[in-house]
Amino acid sequence: MRLIHLIASEDPSQTHHWLLPETAEIIYGGISSLIIFAAIYKFGLPAAKKALNARTERIQKELDGAANALSTATQEASSIRAAIGDISGERNRLMAEADQQAAKMLTEGRARITAEVAELEARGDAEIAASRSRSSDELRGEISLLASAAAQRAVSASLNASAQQELIENFINSVGAAR
Amino acid sequence: MSESRIEGYARALVEIAEAEGNLAVVENELFRLARALEQSETLRSTLTDESIPAARRQAVVEALIGGSATNTTTQLVGLVIGAGRGRDLPAIVDKVVKRASSAQNKDLAEVRTAVALTPEQESRLAAALEKATGKKVNLKVVVDPSVLGGVVATVGDSVIDGSVRTRLDQVKSRL
Numbered sequence: 001m002r003l004i005h006l007i008a009s010e011d012p013s014q015t016h017h018w019l020l021p022e023t024a025e026i027i028y029g030g031i032s033s034l035i036i037f038a039a040i041y042k043f044g045l046p047a048a049k050k051a052l053n054a055r056t057e058r059i060q061k062e063l064d065g066a067a068n069a070l071s072t073a074t075q076e077a078s079s080i081r082a083a084i085g086d087i088s089g090e091r092n093r094l095m096a097e098a099d100q101q102a103a104k105m106l107t108e109g110r111a112r113i114t115a116e117v118a119e120l121e122a123r124g125d126a127e128i129a130a131s132r133s134r135s136s137d138e139l140r141g142e143i144s145l146l147a148s149a150a151a152q153r154a155v156s157a158s159l160n161a162s163a164q165q166e167l168i169e170n171f172i173n174s175v176g177a178a179r
Numbered sequence: 180m181s182e183s184r185i186e187g188y189a190r191a192l193v194e195i196a197e198a199e200g201n202l203a204v205v206e207n208e209l210f211r212l213a214r215a216l217e218q219s220e221t222l223r224s225t226l227t228d229e230s231i232p233a234a235r236r237q238a239v240v241e242a243l244i245g246g247s248a249t250n251t252t253t254q255l256v257g258l259v260i261g262a263g264r265g266r267d268l269p270a271i272v273d274k275v276v277k278r279a280s281s282a283q284n285k286d287l288a289e290v291r292t293a294v295a296l297t298p299e300q301e302s303r304l305a306a307a308l309e310k311a312t313g314k315k316v317n318l319k320v321v322v323d324p325s326v327l328g329g330v331v332a333t334v335g336d337s338v339i340d341g342s343v344r345t346r347l348d349q350v351k352s353r354l
Contacts, residue, residue: 144354152327152347159328159343164294171330171341172300176307 185267189274192255193282196275199251206272206279207319208252212244213272214321226265233261280317288316291323291331291342308334 021029159167196205216223222243226236237257245253259268280287288308290296296304305318312334328343 140354144351147354148347148351151350155343155347156327159293161294164328167329167341167343168292168294168296168300168304171332172304172307174341175304175311175332175339 185270185274188259188264188267188271189278192259192271192275193278195255196251196279197282201249201251202279202282204249205252205255206276208244208248209255209272210276210319211321212248212252212256213269217269218323223265226260226268229263233263236260236265276317276319283315283317285315285317286312286335288318288332288334290318290320290333291326292320293322293324293326293328293343295322296320304330304332308332308339311339312337 192205192209193202196202199205216226225231225239228236237260240256240260241253244256256268259265259271264271276287288305290304301318301320305316308316308318314334316334326342326344327347329341329346330339331342331345332339
């Protein structure tokens with residue numbers, strides 16, 4: 001009110017104060033400012049609001065995306081941890097299986113080697129026995145050969161004419177007496 | 180040589196000997212010759228050698244048995260040798276002997292001894308074998324030193340073995 005009073009009381013003929021604007025200038029300027037503020041309010045504010053909303057939405061989206069990424073990362077971390085756990089379990093299982101197989105192979109190998117050793121021993125014993133028997137048979141054969149040769153020589157030497165005749169007579173008599 | 184050809188030669192020899200009227204003597208001489216042929220590798224190879232001319236082989240036969248055998252036997256052996264059938268002479272003679280035995284209703288009794296039998300021993304042995312087998316026998320004696328001692332008599336499928344060789348073989352197998 002004081003300002004309006006000041007404007008209304010101003011004398012146009014008087015020289016304007018060096019610091020204060022002209023009254024009309026203030027009026028026009030004030031009206032222009034109001035128009036500009038109204039225009040800004042009318043047109044700029046919705047656009048700003050819209051831009052803010054869009055930004056908010058984008059940020060929200062980014063936040064949602066980050067949350068999703070975090071969730072996915074958490075899930076992946078969880079599955080990696082689970083996988084690590086599985087790998088560890090698998091490794092333990094494989095190690096246990098390998099130990100089992102090694103133990104089995106060792107047992108089987110020992111059994112096989114024992115059986116082979118036993119078989120070799122048995123074969124060796126059999127060969128020794130066969131060799132002994134063969135040697136014995138050969139010796140027996142040699143003895144029988146010598147004995148039969150000696151017997152033949154002794155018999156041949158004793159088969160003189162009278163012995164021959166006696167054998168023939170014995171044969172004739174035995175055949176004649178057979179029936 | 181095929182069986183039929185051997186049979187044919189045997190039949191021819193028997194008929195010739197019968198025609199000559201001395202079958203018994205001829206078959207006896209043929210038998211002795213066949214056994215001699217079996218036991219002598221040299222004689223066998225000489226009489227069966229195709230590279231020696233037939234006339235030469237026949238001459239060998241004549242020189243070998245001409246003095247001790249009948250003319251019929253010598254000629255018949257010469258015939259077989261000359262025909263190149265010397266290798267089959269023992270088989271032919273065996274058939275001749277069997278045919279001759281059959282003609283007399285007798286079984287062939289082949290006797291192997293280490294020493295020769297006297298005629299008296301032969302007749303007693305024949306009688307003993309007839310008594311043992313119940314059949315008439317045509318006794319043929321072969322002197323075979325491998326018998327060593329005693330007698331081996333074969334009548335048909337029966338073998339009566341009283342030889343020292345067999346006894347020795349039994350002892351040997353028992354040893």
